[in-house]
Amino acid sequence: MLTFDGVVLTQGTFRLQADLTVAPGITAVIGPSGGGKSTLLAAIAGFLTPVTGRILWQGDDMAGRDPGARPVVMLFQDHNLFPHLTVAQNVGLALAPRLRLSAGQGAQVATALRDVGLAGMGDRKPGALSGGQQGRAALARVLLSDRGIVLLDEAFAALGPALRSEMLVLVRDRLAASGRTVLVVTHDPADAVQFADHVVLVADGVAHPPQPTAALFADPPPALRAYLGA
Amino acid sequence: MRQLPAWGAAALVAALTLGTLLAVALRAEVGRGLSPGDWAAIRFTVLQAVASAVLSVALAVPVARALARRSFRGRGLLVMALGAPFILPVIVAVLGLLAVFGRGGLVNAGLAQIGVAPVSIYGAGGVVLAHVFFNLPLAVRLLLQGWLAIPAERFRLAAQLNAPVWRLLEVPMLARTVPGALLVVFLICLTSFAVALTLGGGPRATTVELAIWQAVRFDFDLGRAALLACVQFALCAVAALVAWRVTPVDGFGSGLDRVVARWDQRPADWLWLAGVALFLSLPLGMVLWRGVPGLLAMPGDIWVAAGWSLGVATGSTVLCLTLALTLALRGGWMASVLGVLPLAASALVMGTGLFVMLRPFANPTALALPVALVVNAVTALPFALRVLTPAVADIRASYGQMAALLGLRGAALLRVVILPRLRRPLGFAAGLTAALSIGDLGVIALFASDTVETLPLAMSRLMGAYRMDAAAGAGVLLLALAMGAFWICDRGGRMDADV
Numbered sequence: 001m002l003t004f005d006g007v008v009l010t011q012g013t014f015r016l017q018a019d020l021t022v023a024p025g026i027t028a029v030i031g032p033s034g035g036g037k038s039t040l041l042a043a044i045a046g047f048l049t050p051v052t053g054r055i056l057w058q059g060d061d062m063a064g065r066d067p068g069a070r071p072v073v074m075l076f077q078d079h080n081l082f083p084h085l086t087v088a089q090n091v092g093l094a095l096a097p098r099l100r101l102s103a104g105q106g107a108q109v110a111t112a113l114r115d116v117g118l119a120g121m122g123d124r125k126p127g128a129l130s131g132g133q134q135g136r137a138a139l140a141r142v143l144l145s146d147r148g149i150v151l152l153d154e155a156f157a158a159l160g161p162a163l164r165s166e167m168l169v170l171v172r173d174r175l176a177a178s179g180r181t182v183l184v185v186t187h188d189p190a191d192a193v194q195f196a197d198h199v200v201l202v203a204d205g206v207a208h209p210p211q212p213t214a215a216l217f218a219d220p221p222p223a224l225r226a227y228l229g230a
Numbered sequence: 231m232r233q234l235p236a237w238g239a240a241a242l243v244a245a246l247t248l249g250t251l252l253a254v255a256l257r258a259e260v261g262r263g264l265s266p267g268d269w270a271a272i273r274f275t276v277l278q279a280v281a282s283a284v285l286s287v288a289l290a291v292p293v294a295r296a297l298a299r300r301s302f303r304g305r306g307l308l309v310m311a312l313g314a315p316f317i318l319p320v321i322v323a324v325l326g327l328l329a330v331f332g333r334g335g336l337v338n339a340g341l342a343q344i345g346v347a348p349v350s351i352y353g354a355g356g357v358v359l360a361h362v363f364f365n366l367p368l369a370v371r372l373l374l375q376g377w378l379a380i381p382a383e384r385f386r387l388a389a390q391l392n393a394p395v396w397r398l399l400e401v402p403m404l405a406r407t408v409p410g411a412l413l414v415v416f417l418i419c420l421t422s423f424a425v426a427l428t429l430g431g432g433p434r435a436t437t438v439e440l441a442i443w444q445a446v447r448f449d450f451d452l453g454r455a456a457l458l459a460c461v462q463f464a465l466c467a468v469a470a471l472v473a474w475r476v477t478p479v480d481g482f483g484s485g486l487d488r489v490v491a492r493w494d495q496r497p498a499d500w501l502w503l504a505g506v507a508l509f510l511s512l513p514l515g516m517v518l519w520r521g522v523p524g525l526l527a528m529p530g531d532i533w534v535a536a537g538w539s540l541g542v543a544t545g546s547t548v549l550c551l552t553l554a555l556t557l558a559l560r561g562g563w564m565a566s567v568l569g570v571l572p573l574a575a576s577a578l579v580m581g582t583g584l585f586v587m588l589r590p591f592a593n594p595t596a597l598a599l600p601v602a603l604v605v606n607a608v609t610a611l612p613f614a615l616r617v618l619t620p621a622v623a624d625i626r627a628s629y630g631q632m633a634a635l636l637g638l639r640g641a642a643l644l645r646v647v648i649l650p651r652l653r654r655p656l657g658f659a660a661g662l663t664a665a666l667s668i669g670d671l672g673v674i675a676l677f678a679s680d681t682v683e684t685l686p687l688a689m690s691r692l693m694g695a696y697r698m699d700a701a702a703g704a705g706v707l708l709l710a711l712a713m714g715a716f717w718i719c720d721r722g723g724r725m726d727a728d729v
Contacts, residue, residue: 047631068637079628084650098642 002044002149002181004207007053009036009043016040018053018207020200022183026176027210028196029185031203032227037185040200040207041151044183045072057149068097071147075155080138081126087113087137088122094144112140116170132163139170150175150182157187164188168195189228193217203227236560239553243568246608247575250583251463257586258460259453268454270433271441272461278354278437279419282361283412289362290369290411291404293506296499297370298377299492308507309374312367315510317662317716319669320364320424321686322705325693326513327351327360327429329520329702336516356429357437361422365415367510372414376407389493396494417469421462421576424671428690438462439578446676452586459582467574514709520699521706528703535688536707542603542684543667543715550607550663551656554614558622559648569615572608580605581673598677602684606667613666614659621655622648657723661716668712685711 004018016036029037042048043055046067054061062070073094081090085099088109095105113122116136126134135156142150152171156164168184172195176182183200186192192199198210203223220228264272297309315323330336331351338348351359380399388395423439430436436444438458445455557565584601585594594601625648633639633647649656671686678687685708692701 045631045635047634066637067631067634068639070635072635074631074635076632079632082629082647082651084653085646093636093638093646097636097638097646099646 001056001058003056005054005056007043007050007055009039009048010051011039011048014039015205016202016207017205018043020207020209022181022200022210023198024176024179024181025197026172026182026184026195027198027200028192028213029183029200029202029207030187030189030192030224030227031201033187035202036205036207037202038153040202041074041153041183041185044070044149045074045151046070070149072149072151073142073145073147074151074153075138075142077154077157080155081134083126085125086122087118087124087126087129090126090137091122091141091144094141108144109140112144113137115143115174116140131159132166135159135163135167136170139167139174143174148180150180152182152184154185154187161188164191165194171195189217201227233560235556236564239556240564240568243553243557243571243608243611246580246584246604247571250580250587251460251575253583253586254456254459254463254579257452257456259457262453262457264457264461265454267433267436268441268458268461271436271438271458272465274354274435275420275437275439275462275465278357278361278435279416279422281358282365282419283415285358286362286365286369286415287373287408287411289366289506290373291408292498292502293366294370294373294377295400296502297374299495300499300503308503309371311510312371314713315364315367317665317669317712318364318514319671319686319705319708319712320360321428321671321689321693322517322669322709322712323363323513324360324425324428325689325698325701325705326515326517327356327363328693328698329516330513331356331359336512352429353432353435354430357422357425357435360425360429361415361419363509363513364425365418366506368418369411369415370506372411373404373407376403379403385492395492413469413472417466417573420466420469421578423576423578423675424686424690427671427675428693438465439576442578442582443676446582446585452582452589455582456586459579462576463574463579466576466579470570470573517702517705517709521702521704524699524703525706528700528707531683532685532688532700532704532707535683535685535704536711538599538682539668539685539708539711540715542599542606543664545603546606546610546667547660547663547719549604550610550614551660553607553611554618554659555652555656558615558618559644561619561622565615565619569612569619572611577605577609577670577672578676580608581676584673585676594677595679598674598679598682599684601677602670602674603667605673606670607663609670609672610663610666613662617655617659617662618652621652625651654723657719657721660723661719664715664719665712668715669708 002022004020007018009016009018014036016039018040029040031037039048043050046062046065054063056062057071089099091109091112092099092101092105095101095108101109110122113119116139118133118136118140121129121133126137129137138155156167159167168191171182171184184196193213196213199213199216200210201208201224216224297305328335328351333348333350341348380403384399385395388398421439422437423443426435426437426440427443430440438461442455442458442462445451445458557568581601588594588597629647629651633643638646669686671690674684674687683691685704689701689704689708692704
């Protein structure tokens with residue numbers, strides 16, 4: 001369980017409150033742009049320290065832990081792969097950040113690549129892959145890591161609708177199914193409806209507690225109604 | 231702990247700039263005051279720098295305008311060639327200018343044909359001519375950046391309204407860019423030593439830097455040299471601070487080969503373009519013309535000198551890049567302050583300071599090469615920092631968060647992420663440093679002995695002995711080494727670099 005206990009985040013004059021608990025599975029984070037969705041994720045990853053309150057993972061306060069020491073993996077909108085490393089090296093970073101992979105780890109990387117449909121492409125550089133394949137390679141690295149929290153900050157926003165769905169299917173079948181807590185920031189309510197178990201609405205300086213997706217969209221509260229324009 | 235290398239680098243640079251300044255300040259015989267000759271040197275330094283700046287920038291305006299509004303085959307090549315004088319060894323250019331404008335040069339041969347008395351390149355005129363040769367291209371590039379910063383839509387709108395482009399768009403742009411360009415050229419010419427050494431001299435064309443050199447080499451008057459070094463530092467410090475603050479532009483900018491569609495072209499554009507191309511290529515062409523045949527007939531000590539030059543340049547490049555990388559990774563005020571300090575402390579000031587500091591312990595001339603190595607590295611540091619600092623910031627912005635999440639830090643971060651991503655700027659900075667060091671004729675002239683010499687020094691000695699054909703051969707070799715070193719380093723950074 002990922003818990004925000006009376007958390008207040010500030011960036012300049014911007015202020016965001018969060019008091020909520022996220023369960024394993026896919027949780028969509030939606031809301032108007034500039035509303036604080038990325039701020040929420042940055043706090044979980046350790047790039048932003050709460051002014052007050054605690055962020056707890058399985059009951060432990062994560063305060064003071066470096067981003068690399070948290071049980072968090074994260075994908076951004078771009079720059080998820082190092083262009084100068086091969087696909088296999090990029091994926092291998094999940095196991096050995098210093099890039100000294102053992103034979104066993106090499107085999108693990110190959111398996112992860114096969115799982116996302118990139119079998120045999122490990123020796124290529126990211127520049128030689130299509131946008132969809134790059135997304136898969138980044139996902140393969142997430143698959144290999146054993147960290148419990150997965151943050152996707154508009155990670156597939158640059159892809160077309162079909163490719164984005166394909167990625168989210170992989171996230172659902174590979175990551176959520178194995179019990180990880182996945183937070184997905186998305187601009188498209190359709191993604192949320194189709195893939196998310198729960199939805200966190202971030203608007204007007206507040207991250208609202210997660211609601212079951214179907215129920216939320218069946219009877220949207222005023223803030224969500226304003227965002228959807230419905 | 232992680233700050234330690236940056237502080238070490240900062241201490242070294244500070245010692246070589248501020249430390250040497252302190253040494254000359256303590257050694258300076260202030261009570262003696264400045265002689266009339268010293269005042270003449272100060273006056274000439276400032277006046278020739280003003281004249282060089284005004285001439286370079288005034289000529290650059292029509293050339294840059296022609297480049298901005300004309301598209302032709304070879305335009306990219308011309309723009310690239312305009313960047314070359316930065317790494318062109320001064321002594322090679324001087325030799326070329328002598329071949330064109332000198333006593334037996336092309337111009338005087340032409341004048342003799344029509345019965346006009348020959349003109350002399352030696353003296354103030356020659357110093358300014360050489361400075362224009364080096365800085366006109368730089369000024370063109372600076373102004374061209376200003377031109378290309380005007381959005382193409384404005385030219386379209388002006389053409390549509392039939393409005394005067396010059397008054398409406400170009401004059402306001404020049405009002406913003408010309409002061410910066412003037413200051414940059416002025417600053418560069420303030421510290422001119424090699425040009426003054428070869429073309430100037432005498433009571434009417436001696437710069438402060440040349441006066442320092444004469445005080446050390448001929449008069450053995452370290453008190454006076456130190457006093458002059460203080461004067462030079464004050465001149466440069468003021469100009470450097472102003473220039474670095476005023477100019478947001480720098481001559482390394484890329485994307486200058488872009489062309490904006492224009493509807494106000496004039497045939498005179500071609501005249502300006504042909505003129506500048508001829509002015510820049512003719513002297514170098516003459517060096518090649520005279521030098522290539524004599525290349526194999528050069529005395530053996532020229533090859534030895536070339537070897538020393540390469541050794542010094544290699545050391546300088548390694549040291550400069552190590553310092554620059556350490557400081558760029560630290561960033562912040564340290565990188566900005568140390569990026570300016572070496573500009574204020576000219577090579578001759580640093581050299582004089584080191585001379586004063588080393589003399590109690592060792593014979594300075596025995597240390598000529600190590601001193602040249604260190605001083606060249608520090609002199610090139612501002613340029614290397616200007617290339618590396620933004621590149622490091624870019625990498626941090628793009629990949630910093632991901633690297634942090636992956637737990638990459640310290641040496642692993644450097645090896646896995648930063649160094650591979652920095653290959654292109656590192657290669658470019660290495661090329662600049664190596665070429666500048668190979669072509670340097672500054673501090674080495676101050677420390678030189680008869681036994682060990684670098685290639686530019688050997689070449690200037692051949693010129694001093696009027697052995698022009700041998701000098702031209704050495705010039706070709708020097709040109710090839712400087713340009714080759716730049717090309718190899720820059721190319722090495724680009725090859726198979728994944729963007």
